[in-house]
Amino acid sequence: MKIYKEFLFDAAHFLPYAEEGHPNRRMHGHSFRVVVWLKGKPAAETGIVRHFEDVEREIMAVREKLDHHLLNEIEGLEFPTLERIAAWIWDALATPLPEIARVEVHRASCREGCIYDGPEAE
Ligand SMILES: Nc1nc2c(c(=O)[nH]1)N=C([C@H](O)[C@H](O)COP(=O)(O)OP(=O)(O)OP(=O)(O)O)CN2
Numbered sequence: 847m848k849i850y851k852e853f854l855f856d857a858a859h860f861l862p863y864a865e866e867g868h869p870n871r872r873m874h875g876h877s878f879r880v881v882v883w884l885k886g887k888p889a890a891e892t893g894i895v896r897h898f899e900d901v902e903r904e905i906m907a908v909r910e911k912l913d914h915h916l917l918n919e920i921e922g923l924e925f926p927t928l929e930r931i932a933a934w935i936w937d938a939l940a941t942p943l944p945e946i947a948r949v950e951v952h953r954a955s956c957r958e959g960c961i962y963d964g965p966e967a968e
């Protein structure tokens with residue numbers, strides 16, 4: 847069974863590999879919506895896979911590191927594409943939430959997104 851929790855963040859970034867003069871190379875901002883999925887068997891005694899309070903605490907700690915930051919300045923996000931952001935969030939949550947099964951990062955304004963099912967699914 848899978849459960850999910852969403853969070854939103856806003857951040858600035860630029861894509862250093864873009865051509866000189868390309869808008870992607872200039873610093874700009876986006877609003878992101880992230881969906882974190884956890885997979886497991888609900889415990890017989892509680893009926894839950896993982897308490898949403900635990901999930902909320904961990905994803906808010908991650909959100910704190912991303913929201914209103916320049917993503918390029920964050921270690922591991924020097925090339926802050928949707929793909930890198932999804933993998934970075936996975937890596938940040940994999941230890942505290944080992945039931946993690948998927949990270950979705952959506953950028954609604956561009957109708958774009960990325961789904962990452964972890965390193966073993968690559
Ligand atoms: N595969 C990917 N390609 C691109 C990514 C990415 O993360 N993965 N990111 C970008 C840039 O972030 C770019 O800003 C997105 O550009 P674009 O789709 O042109 O959207 P806008 O910046 O115009 O969107 P707003 O509506 O202004 O938010 C490029 N490629």
Ligand SMILES: [Zn+2]
Pocket residue numbers: 859870874875876
């Ligand atoms: Zn961008």
